[in-house]
Amino acid sequence: MSGLSARAVTSDADDPLAGKRSAFVLDDVVYLDGNSLGALPAGVPGRVEDVVRRQWGELRIRSWEESGWWTAPERIGDRIAPLVGAAPGQIVVGDSTSVNVFKALVAAVRIAGDGRDEILVDATTFPTDGYIAESAARMTGCSLRAVTPAEVPGALSGRTAAVLLNHVDYRTGRLYDLPGLTATVRAAGAVAVWDLCHSAGALPVGLDEHGVDLAVGCTYKYLNGGPGSPAYLYVRAGLQDRFDSPLPGWNSHVEPFGMRGAYEPASGALRGRVGTPDILSMLALEAALEVWDGVSIEAVREKSLALTDFFLECVAEYVPRGRVESVTPVAHEERGSQVALRCPDAGDVMKRLIERGVVGDFRAPDVLRFGFTPLYVGFVDVERAARVLAEELR
Amino acid sequence: MSGLSARAVTSDADDPLAGKRSAFVLDDVVYLDGNSLGALPAGVPGRVEDVVRRQWGELRIRSWEESGWWTAPERIGDRIAPLVGAAPGQIVVGDSTSVNVFKALVAAVRIAGDGRDEILVDATTFPTDGYIAESAARMTGCSLRAVTPAEVPGALSGRTAAVLLNHVDYRTGRLYDLPGLTATVRAAGAVAVWDLCHSAGALPVGLDEHGVDLAVGCTYKYLNGGPGSPAYLYVRAGLQDRFDSPLPGWNSHVEPFGMRGAYEPASGALRGRVGTPDILSMLALEAALEVWDGVSIEAVREKSLALTDFFLECVAEYVPRGRVESVTPVAHEERGSQVALRCPDAGDVMKRLIERGVVGDFRAPDVLRFGFTPLYVGFVDVERAARVLAEELR
Numbered sequence: 176m177s178g179l180s181a182r183a184v185t186s187d188a189d190d191p192l193a194g195k196r197s198a199f200v201l202d203d204v205v206y207l208d209g210n211s212l213g214a215l216p217a218g219v220p221g222r223v224e225d226v227v228r229r230q231w232g233e234l235r236i237r238s239w240e241e242s243g244w245w246t247a248p249e250r251i252g253d254r255i256a257p258l259v260g261a262a263p264g265q266i267v268v269g270d271s272t273s274v275n276v277f278k279a280l281v282a283a284v285r286i287a288g289d290g291r292d293e294i295l296v297d298a299t300t301f302p303t304d305g306y307i308a309e310s311a312a313r314m315t316g317c318s319l320r321a322v323t324p325a326e327v328p329g330a331l332s333g334r335t336a337a338v339l340l341n342h343v344d345y346r347t348g349r350l351y352d353l354p355g356l357t358a359t360v361r362a363a364g365a366v367a368v369w370d371l372c373h374s375a376g377a378l379p380v381g382l383d384e385h386g387v388d389l390a391v392g393c394t395y396k397y398l399n400g401g402p403g404s405p406a407y408l409y410v411r412a413g414l415q416d417r418f419d420s421p422l423p424g425w426n427s428h429v430e431p432f433g434m435r436g437a438y439e440p441a442s443g444a445l446r447g448r449v450g451t452p453d454i455l456s457m458l459a460l461e462a463a464l465e466v467w468d469g470v471s472i473e474a475v476r477e478k479s480l481a482l483t484d485f486f487l488e489c490v491a492e493y494v495p496r497g498r499v500e501s502v503t504p505v506a507h508e509e510r511g512s513q514v515a516l517r518c519p520d521a522g523d524v525m526k527r528l529i530e531r532g533v534v535g536d537f538r539a540p541d542v543l544r545f546g547f548t549p550l551y552v553g554f555v556d557v558e559r560a561a562r563v564l565a566e567e568l569r
Numbered sequence: 570m571s572g573l574s575a576r577a578v579t580s581d582a583d584d585p586l587a588g589k590r591s592a593f594v595l596d597d598v599v600y601l602d603g604n605s606l607g608a609l610p611a612g613v614p615g616r617v618e619d620v621v622r623r624q625w626g627e628l629r630i631r632s633w634e635e636s637g638w639w640t641a642p643e644r645i646g647d648r649i650a651p652l653v654g655a656a657p658g659q660i661v662v663g664d665s666t667s668v669n670v671f672k673a674l675v676a677a678v679r680i681a682g683d684g685r686d687e688i689l690v691d692a693t694t695f696p697t698d699g700y701i702a703e704s705a706a707r708m709t710g711c712s713l714r715a716v717t718p719a720e721v722p723g724a725l726s727g728r729t730a731a732v733l734l735n736h737v738d739y740r741t742g743r744l745y746d747l748p749g750l751t752a753t754v755r756a757a758g759a760v761a762v763w764d765l766c767h768s769a770g771a772l773p774v775g776l777d778e779h780g781v782d783l784a785v786g787c788t789y790k791y792l793n794g795g796p797g798s799p800a801y802l803y804v805r806a807g808l809q810d811r812f813d814s815p816l817p818g819w820n821s822h823v824e825p826f827g828m829r830g831a832y833e834p835a836s837g838a839l840r841g842r843v844g845t846p847d848i849l850s851m852l853a854l855e856a857a858l859e860v861w862d863g864v865s866i867e868a869v870r871e872k873s874l875a876l877t878d879f880f881l882e883c884v885a886e887y888v889p890r891g892r893v894e895s896v897t898p899v900a901h902e903e904r905g906s907q908v909a910l911r912c913p914d915a916g917d918v919m920k921r922l923i924e925r926g927v928v929g930d931f932r933a934p935d936v937l938r939f940g941f942t943p944l945y946v947g948f949v950d951v952e953r954a955a956r957v958l959a960e961e962l963r
Binding site: 200202206208211212214215219220223224227228230231232233235236237238239244270271272273274277281298301302303305306307309310314315321346393395401402403404405406420421422423424425426428432433434435436438449450451452453454455456457459529534536538539 | 594596600602605606608609613614617618621622624625626627629630631632633638664665666667668671675692695696697699700701703704708709715740787789795796797798799800814815816817818819820822826827828829830832843844845846847848849850851853923928930932933
């Protein structure tokens with residue numbers, strides 16, 4: 176057994192989160208793609224079966240009240256809240272991330288007010304944010320400018336209405352300075368919208384603490400909600416009365432069953448709701464979130480950094496020098512919970528890794544992505560992944 | 570046995586769709602709320618279990634390709650297509666009805682082109698359509714005018730960009746003249762958007778035959794997709810190249826995994842996609858749609874009219890005269906698949922009906938709604954519902 180391999184065993188033995196692995200359905204595969212689709216929490220299948228067979232099949236329409244379907248978006252939002260540092264009553268679950276980006280950006284422009292007619296968007300963003308930002312700009316009479324997060328402070332002006340930022344870059348895994356950028360954007364009189372897809376559930380976000388106004392995120396990565404599970408929208412409590420949604424569906428009405436012709440928005444987080452909530456997916460997510468009982472996000476962060484540190488160390492030790500280049504920052508304060516390695520044949524390499532039971536993913540044109548989900552990935556997994564990677568790269 | 574009761578037994582025996590009842594999970598309740606939430610098709614629980622345990626739990630990320638997750642929105646759209654008279658390649662499933670109304674209305678205004686700056690909306694519509702229409706108008710620089718469907722021909726002008734119409738009124742069950750109104754709107758140079766929530770799966774729609782441009786609908790009523798199951802969007806093939814979505818998420822990109830900065834829409838129905846599809850709910854819907862195998866929508870319509878005719882006849886026979894007033898049209902060509910009865914104490918009456926195993930619903934302020942889903946409601950059910958209603962109204 177090599178030194179790294181022995182250390183992996185010791186680290187797993189000392190890992191206070193190691194017991195959480197049994198809360199997931201896993202096999203012999205090293206699953207490093209939880210930053211794309213989280214593994215199945217063991218409690219989900221039974222819950223989904225109950226939702227389908229009893230709540231839908233037997234209670235049918237009565238479940239909207241009796242099984243708590245109607246209030247699920249706010250209730251599950253409150254379950255996500257502590258993971259992203261939010262007090263209750265500020266998060267609502269529903270729709271896709273793209274749709275929530277649209278709600279948040281348009282609302283941000285409206286909050287920023289007259290005379291502000293420019294939206295800044297992270298030029299390195301996951302594409303959908305940029306596409307949606309373009310539509311939000313077009314529909315609010317704003318211009319759109321793509322800048323890197325580092326360029327944001329210099330790009331802010333009296334014209335800036337909203338800034339759409341990623342907490343962690345989907346490709347490189349770079350973690351951005353949410354507290355600093357939030358304060359800078361606010362000082363310029365603009366409103367920041369944070370996309371938390373690649374940070375929520377992997378590291379502390381501190382939405383309330385850092386005075387974030389608006390944020391969105393998906394739930395199928397580190398929150399393990401299942402394929403395409405509904406996204407969420409955070410609106411800071413102090414801003415909710417000014418949240419003016421571009422998608423004012425009947426679920427956000429103050430009296431949804433009043434069937435009133437005039438729209439009057441509800442107060443609170445549920446102002447971010449739109450149409451009828453997608454119950455099957457939403458309640459699967461609710462069951463999935465139970466794995467977080469008793470888990471501190473600080474402990475998750477500590478393990479996440481230890482895992483990515485260890486992976487980088489194993490890669491440095493095993494992989495021939497110069498064969499791959501890490502595009503993930505070395506500094507902890509700039510690293511999310513994934514490691515991205517560039518190599519020209521990344522697509523082929525990832526195919527071979529997957530065949531050998533090491534599952535990451537490939538992002539065009541040349542990036543191997545490895546996501547480290549501290550609730551179910553251990554150090555022995557990490558060492559094995561690096562070893563197999565090195566064998567395939569030789 | 571009364572005459573009506575005996576006739577019910579005979580009608581059930583002669584019903585060519587009677588065998589379909591066993592394709593659903595039902596009990597002794599007379600379920601007349603399938604126009605709100607369809608009953609559970611028997612094939613759904615097993616399918617959902619496979620999606621959760623095997624596709625998600627074992628294959629995980631591989632299922633996006635291997636289990637056909639990625640292409641589900643178009644594939645399931647094609648499964649809905651014959652039920653609404655559409656050729657393949659024009660329907661995509663995803664998002665809520667409200668979100669799809671927004672996409673369709675904004676796209677309609679853009680198709681109508683410059684100089685047209687008014688949206689007409691059905692004044693009697695389910696509220697969400699009106700709220701969303703107001704937002705679409707605000708965001709496209711249009712004014713919004715609420716008119717009854719009968720007033721539409723007179724309200725059309727050179728200013729009209731789009732008209733949002735309901736095929737069947739959610740409250741009264743009135744069926745509107747889709748072919749005639751579509752032609753009238755088109756002749757005025759405007760674009761009609763049809764909301765099919767209360768007609769799809771209950772009667773022939775004939776989207777292609779009648780030259781409909783844009784339509785949306787939910788899948789949890791007569792299509793039995795489950796609580797909050799994803800909605801769908803129909804864009805006529807000849808119009809798809811001009812469909813300019815206000816929600817251009819990465820799923821509608823010509824090359825979604827190209828991670829390209831510039832948005833270039835895909836061609837075809839999938840231009841209506843937005844974000845990551847909600848797989849659990851979507852594949853439950855796909856399983857639910859299998860109950861339609863071998864069913865002609867014309868046969869469904871024939872039975873639907875027979876059921877509502879029979880219900881009205883039983884009500885007239887059993888219920889004390891003047892105790893309720895039907896707001897559902899008598900003429901077949903103006904009737905959907907529900908009967909709405911007004912009485913001042915409708916809320917209380919419906920509570921008592923539900924306690925006695927006759928499940929309809931109440932719509933404020935004074936409407937008892939009874940939905941008749943021909944795949945699983947029989948004539949004996951109908952007679953029992955009317956009899957219990959009469960007892961409670963005496």
